[in-house]
Amino acid sequence: MAAAGSLRRAGWGLLRCPPVLRCPAQRAFYASALMRRASDEQKQELPPSSSQQRYESHPPGDRPDQEPQRSHHSYTDQGGEESEDYESEEQLQQRILTAALKFVPAHGWTADAIAEGAKSLGLSVAAAGMFHTDGSELILHFVSQCNSELSNLLEQQQKLVQLGQAEKKKTDQFLRDAVEARLRMLIPYIEKWPQAVSILLLPHNIPASLNLLTSMVDDMWHYAGDQSTDINWYTRRAVLAGIYNTTELVMMQDSSSDFEETWHFLENRIADAMTMGHTAKQVQSTGEALVQGLMGAAVTVKNLAGLNQRR
Amino acid sequence: MTLDNINKPDIDRIIRVDHAGEYGANRIYAGQMAVLGRTTVGPVIQQMWNQEKDHLKKFNELMVTFRVRPTILLPFWNVAGFALGAGTALLGKEGAMACTVAVEESISAHYNNQMRTLMEEDPEKYKELLQIIKKFRDDELEHHDIGLDHDAELAPAYSLLKTAIQIGCKAAIFLSERI
Numbered sequence: 001m002a003a004a005g006s007l008r009r010a011g012w013g014l015l016r017c018p019p020v021l022r023c024p025a026q027r028a029f030y031a032s033a034l035m036r037r038a039s040d041e042q043k044q045e046l047p048p049s050s051s052q053q054r055y056e057s058h059p060p061g062d063r064p065d066q067e068p069q070r071s072h073h074s075y076t077d078q079g080g081e082e083s084e085d086y087e088s089e090e091q092l093q094q095r096i097l098t099a100a101l102k103f104v105p106a107h108g109w110t111a112d113a114i115a116e117g118a119k120s121l122g123l124s125v126a127a128a129g130m131f132h133t134d135g136s137e138l139i140l141h142f143v144s145q146c147n148s149e150l151s152n153l154l155e156q157q158q159k160l161v162q163l164g165q166a167e168k169k170k171t172d173q174f175l176r177d178a179v180e181a182r183l184r185m186l187i188p189y190i191e192k193w194p195q196a197v198s199i200l201l202l203p204h205n206i207p208a209s210l211n212l213l214t215s216m217v218d219d220m221w222h223y224a225g226d227q228s229t230d231i232n233w234y235t236r237r238a239v240l241a242g243i244y245n246t247t248e249l250v251m252m253q254d255s256s257s258d259f260e261e262t263w264h265f266l267e268n269r270i271a272d273a274m275t276m277g278h279t280a281k282q283v284q285s286t287g288e289a290l291v292q293g294l295m296g297a298a299v300t301v302k303n304l305a306g307l308n309q310r311r
Numbered sequence: 312m313t314l315d316n317i318n319k320p321d322i323d324r325i326i327r328v329d330h331a332g333e334y335g336a337n338r339i340y341a342g343q344m345a346v347l348g349r350t351t352v353g354p355v356i357q358q359m360w361n362q363e364k365d366h367l368k369k370f371n372e373l374m375v376t377f378r379v380r381p382t383i384l385l386p387f388w389n390v391a392g393f394a395l396g397a398g399t400a401l402l403g404k405e406g407a408m409a410c411t412v413a414v415e416e417s418i419s420a421h422y423n424n425q426m427r428t429l430m431e432e433d434p435e436k437y438k439e440l441l442q443i444i445k446k447f448r449d450d451e452l453e454h455h456d457i458g459l460d461h462d463a464e465l466a467p468a469y470s471l472l473k474t475a476i477q478i479g480c481k482a483a484i485f486l487s488e489r490i
Contacts, residue, residue: 218378222378229330229370229371229374229375229381230381230385231381231383231385231386233381234383
């Protein structure tokens with residue numbers, strides 16, 4: 001329960017109606033997910049228990065009843081300097097945002113959804129005042145959560161392959177499945193997703209959203225088995241980010257059943273990327289063969305002209 | 312020392328800059344061999360080059376294990392390293408040796424700094440990495456001494472050349488850590 005000690009902050013008693021017993025362990029991971037993407041230092045605060053939590057995937061917003069038991073442990077933590085029902089501001093925010101997601105299909109990515117979310121937790125609707133009015137934090141929280149879920153999924157698949165219980169997929173198939181799995185997480189919110197994308201493109205959100213995109217793409221390539229340590233590291237990630245973004249755009253306008261056209265589009269883009277890779281390799285080896293041919297010709301000419309003789 | 316318990320930002324920088332350094336050193340020796348490969352000093356340079364290749368291989372492995380991003384300046388170090396090696400080699404074998412002395416001195420000091428940083432932080436946790444860096448530092452010092460043995464100090468404008476190269480190395484280290 002080091003998490004409890006390390007994440008305690010000034011309270012928000014004003015905004016809370018009933019006294020609440022909360023366990024920070026699970027929250028700690030989400031509390032960190034958003035902040036950590038932007039700032040590396042906070043990664044060091046990552047409590048050891050959370051490295052186990054990465055392997056648990058769980059749906060957002062419904063962790064009701066483990067708290068009362070765990071809070072007893074937290075009482076003895078860190079000299080028991082604060083009472084058990086303390087949670088940090090970040091943890092509270094994460095809880096509210098998670099709860100708010102349920103209301104997004106109805107209210108959009110807005111302060112209204114956040115207010116409804118707070119209400120559903122028994123907190124005052126004024127809690128929505130903790131966040132910006134444009135819904136940025138809600139969207140970033142959602143994206144961060146989806147990325148974590150994807151990470152867990154890929155990690156589990158990797159374990160299965162290592163245990164020999166599953167076949168290792170080829171790169172293009174792997175990337176296709178990873179992008180599809182990630183995009184499918186948008187399906188419940190697809191109506192309001194265009195609004196979210198436009199908010200993520202606002203200048204003050206670009207660092208955070210770019211960070212989330214790059215770490216997602218890095219994760220996908222890592223689990224796909226990328227081991228490049230040269231400029232390919234960059235080109236591969238850039239290409240995959242492009243594929244992901246264009247497929248996301250197609251998905252928002254797709255009205256086919258179960259988004260078949262989107263997956264078809266994705267398949268074609270990945271095939272293009274693979275072809276591009278092969279073509280680049282072929283060009284390089286052709287170039288090398290050409291240079292060798294020219295060098296050979298030059299040496300031959302030198303020999304014929306008698307310039308290569310030793311005296 | 313696992314992916315989960317390290318100080319990721321610091322280790323990132325360390326591995327990124329060391330990888331770039333070994334990559335650059337490889338290219339410098341390649342440039343020198345291109346000019347001086349068929350002279351008497353060729354085998355000496357070849358041997359030092361082989362050791363640098365081993366170093367690079369090790370950092371490639373560490374880079375993958377710790378999911379470190381390579382510096383985006385690698386194509387630039389590719390060309391600049393080769394140009395430096397070939398350029399100094401054109402000054403003669405003493406020039407090439409002077410370049411070796413300058414670069415290896417910079418790299419050894421740099422590795423020493425890194426070792427100090429890691430030891431201040433947690434010598435136990437980073438034991439493996441410390442051992443690797445220590446071994447590589449010893450190899451680089453050996454190259455430095457070989458360079459001196461092969462008349463590096465007789466190179467034209469030795470101190471000017473050495474200072475210029477070392478300033479370049481410092482700039483390269485600074486940039487590769489960050490970009």
